[in-house]
Amino acid sequence: MASKDIHDILLVEDDPGDAGLVRIALRRSRHVCRLHHVKDGGEAMDFLRRAAAHGQAPRPDLILLDLNLPGRNGHEILEEIRGDTTLSSIPVVILSTSGADRDVKKAYALGASSYVSKPMDVEAFTAAIHSIEDFWFGTAQLPP
Amino acid sequence: MGLAVLRAPEVTAGTIPRPRERIAARLGLLFAALAAILVGIMALAVWSLWPDEADRSLGWLLAGLVPLLVGLSFLGGLAIGQRVDRRLAALDGSPPPPAAERWSDPLGLAAALDDLGRRFEQSQRAAEQRSRALVANAERVAQLGTSERDLQSGIGVWSDEFHAILGLVPGSCVSSQEVFLESVHPGDRAEMAEILRSTNAETGCREVDFRIVRPDGEVRMLHGRAEVSCDAAGRPARLKATIQDITERKRLENELDGLIRELWRSNEELEQFAYVASHDLRQPLRVVGSYVSLLEEELMGSLGGESLEYMGFVRDGVRRMDRLITDLLAYSRVGRVIGDAPFTAAEAVRSALADLQIEIEDSDATVNVAEALPTLYGDRGEMERLFLNLIGNALKYRRPDQAPHVSVECEDAGDQWLFRVRDNGIGIPPEHAERVFGIFQRLHARDEYEGTGVGLAIVKKIIDRHGGTIRVEPHDGPGAVLAFSWPKGPHQPEAGG
Numbered sequence: 040m041a042s043k044d045i046h047d048i049l050l051v052e053d054d055p056g057d058a059g060l061v062r063i064a065l066r067r068s069r070h071v072c073r074l075h076h077v078k079d080g081g082e083a084m085d086f087l088r089r090a091a092a093h094g095q096a097p098r099p100d101l102i103l104l105d106l107n108l109p110g111r112n113g114h115e116i117l118e119e120i121r122g123d124t125t126l127s128s129i130p131v132v133i134l135s136t137s138g139a140d141r142d143v144k145k146a147y148a149l150g151a152s153s154y155v156s157k158p159m160d161v162e163a164f165t166a167a168i169h170s171i172e173d174f175w176f177g178t179a180q181l182p183p
Numbered sequence: 184m185g186l187a188v189l190r191a192p193e194v195t196a197g198t199i200p201r202p203r204e205r206i207a208a209r210l211g212l213l214f215a216a217l218a219a220i221l222v223g224i225m226a227l228a229v230w231s232l233w234p235d236e237a238d239r240s241l242g243w244l245l246a247g248l249v250p251l252l253v254g255l256s257f258l259g260g261l262a263i264g265q266r267v268d269r270r271l272a273a274l275d276g277s278p279p280p281p282a283a284e285r286w287s288d289p290l291g292l293a294a295a296l297d298d299l300g301r302r303f304e305q306s307q308r309a310a311e312q313r314s315r316a317l318v319a320n321a322e323r324v325a326q327l328g329t330s331e332r333d334l335q336s337g338i339g340v341w342s343d344e345f346h347a348i349l350g351l352v353p354g355s356c357v358s359s360q361e362v363f364l365e366s367v368h369p370g371d372r373a374e375m376a377e378i379l380r381s382t383n384a385e386t387g388c389r390e391v392d393f394r395i396v397r398p399d400g401e402v403r404m405l406h407g408r409a410e411v412s413c414d415a416a417g418r419p420a421r422l423k424a425t426i427q428d429i430t431e432r433k434r435l436e437n438e439l440d441g442l443i444r445e446l447w448r449s450n451e452e453l454e455q456f457a458y459v460a461s462h463d464l465r466q467p468l469r470v471v472g473s474y475v476s477l478l479e480e481e482l483m484g485s486l487g488g489e490s491l492e493y494m495g496f497v498r499d500g501v502r503r504m505d506r507l508i509t510d511l512l513a514y515s516r517v518g519r520v521i522g523d524a525p526f527t528a529a530e531a532v533r534s535a536l537a538d539l540q541i542e543i544e545d546s547d548a549t550v551n552v553a554e555a556l557p558t559l560y561g562d563r564g565e566m567e568r569l570f571l572n573l574i575g576n577a578l579k580y581r582r583p584d585q586a587p588h589v590s591v592e593c594e595d596a597g598d599q600w601l602f603r604v605r606d607n608g609i610g611i612p613p614e615h616a617e618r619v620f621g622i623f624q625r626l627h628a629r630d631e632y633e634g635t636g637v638g639l640a641i642v643k644k645i646i647d648r649h650g651g652t653i654r655v656e657p658h659d660g661p662g663a664v665l666a667f668s669w670p671k672g673p674h675q676p677e678a679g680g
Binding site for chain 2: 063
């Protein structure tokens with residue numbers, strides 16, 4: 040088990056339906072997680088840099104990033120995170136409906152930790168979220 | 184300069200000057216000939232009437248008389264002929280032959296020879312005119328103007344068509360490079376001047392497209408080609424140039440470019456549509472499906488039979504919609520990313536069968552694949568999908584009371600391979616043999632056989648793209664036979680196809 044007992048996850052997702060599915064999946068998880076949900080890229084960067092309303096924000100252990108976001112898209116946010124030396128070590132998992140080759144390729148090229156297509160039904164969706172948690176909070180060693 | 188003659192007035196039969204007839208020569212010779220014949224007849228008569236040896240002296244008399252008679256006749260004819268000549272000359276107004284000629288050239292042979300020479304020259308010139316006219320005509324039809332310039336003397340000639348292309352009238356201007364540059368569009372003039380400068384200095388060939396402005400203000404697009412040849416010392420000697428009006432060709436090219444751009448744009452749009460379909464359409468679908476499932480879970484105990492059935496319809500609708508979108512996407516992606524290369528058909532069939540493992544086991548099916556399958560050229564991934572769909576269909580549309588039996592066969596049909604996927608299933612009625620390849624085309628109710636009606640449409644699109652054909656092959660007995668051909672060589676897709 041990793042050193043921390045409670046893991047902070049930042050979810051960047053504009054669709055409340057999908058955000059709800061992630062929340063439900065995490066509620067049923069065996070890991071103890073705190074989910075922080077922001078609705079667009081600007082807010083995500085504010086959260087990560089503890090700017091504006093996010094002065095007290097914790098540094099997330101994992102970022103779940105949707106690609107199709109209002110304003111700047113997920114790829115641009117990923118690029119900005121990877122370009123910022125204080126944030127670049129945080130694992131970023133892309134969670135997108137798109138399974139298009141070009142989206143997957145671009146995400147990895149920009150330094151995504153992994154790319155997960157959102158499954159269509161709720162069981163598979165929950166299972167996918169659980170396996171992400173299991174890997175990052177169980178198998179993998181997170182940056183100190 | 185040969186081309187200059189092209190502008191000489193046309194020579195026609197009516198304008199050719201009549202050669203002056205020399206009567207003197209003809210009459211003199213005619214009279215001499217008549218006298219000789221007369222003497223000959225007389226000699227023959229004397230010879231046959233007086234064969235007596237004693238009168239042989241008459242022969243001698245004749246021998247003396249003949250030259251005298253012939254000579255006198257000749258002179259007489261000559262005198263008459265010369266008089267007629269003078270009379271004729273006076274009649275048509277030309278100067279009479281000089282008096283001196285009467286003694287130096289009494290027969291008028293020099294004049295007759297002159298005449299002959301003139302006629303020969305005229306006929307030669309006429310032939311030359313004809314060939315030049317042909318060249319000029321060819322230039323006009325080809326809309327190709329030619330020019331030639333002697334680089335040492337700077338003297339140049341332009342053909343009629345060269346003038347016509349520039350909108351100039353032959354003879355109205357000097358065929359100089361300056362006049363030519365004036366015709367060139369101001370925007371292209373500096374470049375053209377530079378090209379002319381360089382062609383004057385170096386040998387070789389240059390081609391350029393440029394605009395001209397005709398005297399009436401019309402702008403035309405020309406293609407120019409200039410070739411410089413050297414003299415024996417290797418210095419640039421002659422500049423041969425052609426110009427061709429390509430305004431119409433350029434216009435068509437631009438139109439074509441526009442169409443290609445439009446095609447690209449609509450392709451981009453299609454790609455964007457496919458992307459939107461894969462992302463934006465499926466997202467709300469997933470939300471609907473997932474929350475219906477969650478609702479079902481939460482209300483598990485309190486839902487009645489009908490409500491559960493409704494929930495089932497919602498989930499089923501969502502699942503079907505999702506498959507439709509996925510299949511439509513797969514259909515639109517055929518041929519979008521082309522990775523054509525040689526591959527073995529056996530491998531494609533094998534990976535299709537691996538994907539169908541569960542269906543094969545569940546239906547207790549037998550699949551026979553011909554042992555020797557050829558190496559094909561095309562997109563291997565698409566070929567896998569093709570076999571996946573064909574064999575998948577053979578398993579899906581099986582008879583309820585019979586385990587499916589599928590065979591994959593291949594035969595050599597000259598310049599192509601002919602594949603057959605044969606099954607013992609429910610078959611395809613002949614009246615639907617064409618229809619099954621249409622997109623979203625289904626033959627069975629959804630609760631009988633599940634499907635979106637895209638599978639065979641994808642198969643057909645893949646085969647079309649590779650230059651083959653597919654059809655439902657008529658046969659005796661149960662089941663269906665789908666036969667498709669696959670070209671042996673790399674297939675070149677038609678332009679715009």
